[in-house]
Amino acid sequence: MVDSFEKIPVRIFNNLKEGSLFIANEIAAVIRQKQAEGKKCVLGLATGSSPKTVYAELVRLHKTEGLSFSNVVTFNLDEYYPIDQDALQSYNRYMREHLFNHVDIKPENIHIPNGELPKEEIKKHCADYEAMIEEAGGIDVQILGIGNNGHIGFNEPGSSRFSKTRMITLDNSTRIANSFEFPNISEVPRLAVTMGIDTILKARKIYLMAWGPMKAPVVQKAVEELVTEQIPASLLQQHNDTVYVLDEMAASELTRFKSPWLTGDIEWTPAMVKKAVVSMALKTGKPILGLTNSDYNEYGLGDLLVEKGDAYEINLQVFYMLRDGITGWPGGKPNAVIPAHPERSLPYPKTCLIFSPHPDDDIISMGGTFMRLHDQGHDVHVAYQTSGNIAVTDEFVTRFIDFAVGFEEISGIDSSKSREILTAAHKFLANKKPSESDTAEIRAIKGLIRRGEAKATCRYVGIKDENVHFQNLPFYETGRVEKMPMGEEDVRVTMELLRKVKPHQVYCAGDLADPHGTHKVCLDIVFESLRRIKAEGDEWIKDCWVWLYKGAWQEWNIEEIEMAIPMSPDQVIKKRHGIFIHQSQKDMVPFQGSDSREFWQRAEDRNAQTAKQYAQLGLTQYAAMEAFVRWHY
CATH class of the missing domain: 3.40.50.10320 (LmbE-like)
Structure with missing residues (x-):
């Protein structure tokens, strides 16, 4: 029953490295199988922070275990628009740095949406991109990340289930989330070219990867709640061969971790009792000491009552755990013996x-x-x-350079070396x-x-x-x-x-x-x-x-x-x-x-x-x- 709330297959690993190795090995197996059959292997590739370790492992497999990419054809999910292909934030550059420059893939087999084309040519470019995928025989394995708002590729909430490759306007939350790649939010492009959801769902096998606690809430919605275009990743429930690959932090909001008592028998440790009772109290809006036997039964904690006894006794146990953790003495209270205090009294001072x-x-x-x-x-x-x-920011540096130069002037200090450095820095930032x-x-x-x-x-x-x-x-x-x-x-x-x-x-x-x-x-x-x-x-x-x-x-x-x-x-x-x-x-x-x-x-x-x-x-x-x-x- 542990996965009874999940509407799509989920694989959970201890950390992103283990999850990434799993995906890389799955991709490598498909590549080798296709090679043995004398066929092309068509991969749909993602960018961003999530797949970096996957690509690193594929590069390792190529260099140390002879995995060849000579029969591999790739189609990337998306690209910012407009953007120069050599820009630091370009997905074209990303793919070269993380994968393509390190394996034996043929350049003519690489396909990435072009962020340099004039806007009037983008519609034809998108249609051609769809045609090239079909001509290649469709995508064998598609890898995906997931945005904090549930987007896959750059298909933002509200994207149609039947959407094709196209230009889209990036949601502001996506621009904010991706702003760490740019000097500031104003430089994050407002547009992008992305494969459509229908394009993605035509892939024969899909792996969606999610790492870290920030992805946990949207993963739970996409995996356990109803299919909706407002959470594009939830549409993967309609695909017949998709696997969500998660680390433990990204899986932390799934019912099997958030409320494991709802999915089967568990061991009622003090930490688990605390977790269950606090969760119930916050959900019901009641204080810990106000919870009743009826609340326990309605919230699915009847087994806890059977094992631990009356609600009143359990409530007191949890209340004391919370109370004893509150202290104004983070280094321990000197000259005091408090057995339940979170920190030792001695040594003092620490x-x-x-x-x-x-x-x-x-x-x-x-x-x-x-x-x-x-x-x-x-x-x-x-x-x-x-x-x-x-x-x-560069602006802040300019402000300090101006101060340093001004200080030299008013103080009469003549440091030609420092002035040379400051002048060069100012010139660099200006250009x-x-x-x-x-x-x-x-x-x-x-x-x-x-x-x-x-x-x-x-x-x-x-x-x-x-x-x-x-x-x-x-x-x-x-x-x-x-x-x-x-x-x-x-x-x-x-x-x-x-x-x-x-x-x-x-x-x-x-x-x-x-x-x-x-x-x-x-x-x-x-x-x-x-x-x-x-x-x-x-x-x-x-x-x-x-x-x-x-x-x-x-x-x-x-x-x-x-x-x-x-x-x-x-x-x-x-x-x-x-x-x-x-x-x-x-x-x-x-x-x-x-x-x-x-x-x-x-x-x-x-x-x-x-x-x-x-x-x-x-x-x-x-x-x-x-x-x-x-x-x-």
Whole structure:
């Protein structure tokens, strides 16, 4: 019964790498089968972040296992319009960089919608594209991603089930979601050329892949709810050979994970009881202590009553779990013995190390806790893992260059070398093309801007300069949105800092929904560093606890929270002012993802919503709350 709510086949893997390997191996099997039959293999290909690992594995199979693409014909789903084929954001360039340049596919077998044609030629181009697919014998295997609004290809909500390849207007939510690829939202094209839904559904086999928590809500709608053109991906329910390939985070909203008690027998652990009762209380709008036996039965929790007894006793158990996780002492309350407290009282004071993926994640996601740890006497260190340089606009750099030049003039300083650098940077920005990456000097200036803001924030909180660490991890320094994988140097630098500080508490960003994946890589680096230190037998690691925060992109669900730090209205304002110090990120966020609000607005709304949900469940009403989950290693 575990998949009884799902209307389409679903394969769930531990992570995107395992899911990507599955898809790549399925594609490779079809290619080899067609080769053995002396036939062409026609692939429908997608772009974006989702299929990158699939393409990397196909390249590996070609280079190390002899997988040939000599019989492969490809048709890409879509392309922005208008766009130069060599632009950084062009899907033509994407395919060359991620696949075509690394395998033995014949150039004449590659087909991608042309974003360079005059507009009056696009209609014929689309008709020709359809004809070429038919002439090739139709698509054998089509791979798809899924947009946060349910789009497949660039078929936005409302696209007809019978639509063909055509030019479309991009939904604003799609442009916002894709804005991380561009300097700012205004440069994201408003049009695109895309295969139609009917074109996609003619493929003989379809794999739709979705990775990460941001995709979970729309995956649930597409898989479990009724077919509707408002969720184009749901139309795949009408296809006779489609498989959704998900990682655990993308599958998290499916009933089998969200409400597993509805799909069969489960083990009623304390965590599962908490999850079920909190979910029921929020759905019914009742406080925890107001739930009745009838509520349990109506919500499908009759088995829990049978196993655990009366609703009153279960309610108290869950209420106490929630209550005991709320504390104003994130470092533990000194001179107190509180067995159920989320943190140890001793040692006091603690050495705390906050890892911040970007130079503002610390204040955005845990600013109230950050300040409270310092105010309560703990030795707080902050490690800024990356420079954050790509998130500074060119306009902001120009402003700082003008200031630096003006400062030299009024101070009488004559530094010909610095003036030469600044003049070259100014000239580069004035003539910079959309497809052009920043020079090393521009990236250094942008990094310096963010470093100054981070230092100012730490001084605002009261952190000593010697406790502020700028790691500038190498994986990030590509000058482009796309980053390198975690490397040995990233781990070495992090292990060195951990051994230098020897923290009792480590705080990391568990917020894995940032659009270009920096948080995930940063978290993996910290985890790997801690595992190695533990394996190597360092004594201090035995007394080091790790807490994960969210806030910039999403928030923990109430049932997941293990430590909740309440904030007063004054503390909310103080945190807001700390976020405002990051002026380069205010008013126009370069890589804001699908959320158009500024970061301070997101943080305040999420913190306020967490506090509101605790109050709805019958606990004390606070202005805001920051939430944490402990990671065990």
